[in-house]
Amino acid sequence: MDFELSDAEKEFRDEVRAWLKANAPHDAEGGGDLKSFIERRRAWQKKLFDAGYVGMTWPEEYGGRGRSFMDQLIFNDEMILAHAPEPINVIGLGMGGPVVIAHGNDAQKKRYLEPLLSAEEIWCQGFSEPNAGSDLSGLQTRAEDQGDHYVVNGQKVWTTLAHVAKWCMLLARERKEANPRDGLTYLLVDMKSPGIEVRPLVQITGDAEFNEIFFKDVKVPKSQILGEAGQGWVVAMTTLLHERGTLGLALATRAQITASELAEHSRKLGLGADPLVRQKIAQHTIEARALQLNGYRAVTSVKRGGIPGPEGSILKLMWSELNQRMTETAMDIAGPAAQVGDGDGWKYQFLRSRANTIEAGTSEVLRNILAERVLGLPRSR
């Protein structure tokens, strides 16, 4: 990859830089009232969308901007420099949209993509169940064929944003087959449908960012199948590859923002000249940059095949462990003060980071994927 920007790219970078300087909000990452935090982030996404900075590489006919991946990377870098917050619809932008683009029909692309980009409709991912997490194919939520619609019964768990989402990417079992990966159907479920109950789960941070979802005789029209009926596993795998690749790229951006905030945090505490603190932060910054460069591999793979490759798992794995180390450093350098106040938001980030090595695939599972599918080592079982 050539890292030198062309004249047109430099012009675009300057335009984005000026826009972000004038428009990026400076709200704290976490804490406070979750509802107002979500609304602030929703408004921020709408503003980005109106300015043409969301769905930049998505097709223009569906609300995207049809721009190059290079423009997307320039934009990501400028977001870092501006310390700008992420848009609200992370799951929709990182997984929902890309999976509709890959497997949806024209009517579905027209229906779902634009409201997702403008944050009018938030998306959530209904995969995990009480007895199916890493081993997703063990899921038991049923989709019973009733002619022109399905009737869904079952339970999902850990569903991020389900309490504000309009659409759920639901993986359900239509038929029992010898291979548990067969007979699954991928449905886009309207979260306002009768029979859906969402119960919040409170995390260590005190926020209830994720939920349990109960489905009782929920009617889902067949027009809301994504891909082929009974072939949901393929669509689910595309979703997970994007979760770790496309979303991983956003995480690489996020890591650099965190590293620069950490440097700022140490300066505020008067520790900017402490050699041990400097070394630690320099090391985190180097790793965050290496992560970004690795992200370019995921981009290359998307450019070639439309879908990120299994090497996207490197991004998620490295980011989650680096993020935990960075937030630990933030707590360490603040000393006992970190335990009492909110430590400039770092206490929240430290607590939230504990889940990073579980969500979107645990570190153990990602290491298995990398060993088998990238390095070609024998299967573990």
Ligand SMILES: Cc1cc2nc3c(=O)[nH]c(=O)nc-3n(C[C@H](O)[C@H](O)[C@H](O)COP(=O)(O)OP(=O)(O)OC[C@H]3O[C@@H](n4cnc5c(N)ncnc54)[C@H](O)[C@@H]3O)c2cc1C
């Ligand atoms: C903050 C957060 C947000 C989430 N959001 C969502 C969401 O929006 N939608 C959704 O569907 N899910 C979501 N999840 C669920 C997440 O995907 C699962 O927690 C994750 O896949 C692990 O599954 P599990 O919790 O059932 O653990 P298990 O799969 O039961 O794993 C338990 C332990 O066993 C280990 N293990 C399991 N299998 C193997 C193996 N083959 N080799 C080695 N070790 C193994 C794991 O690494 C782990 O340490 C979220 C989770 C968190 C923490």
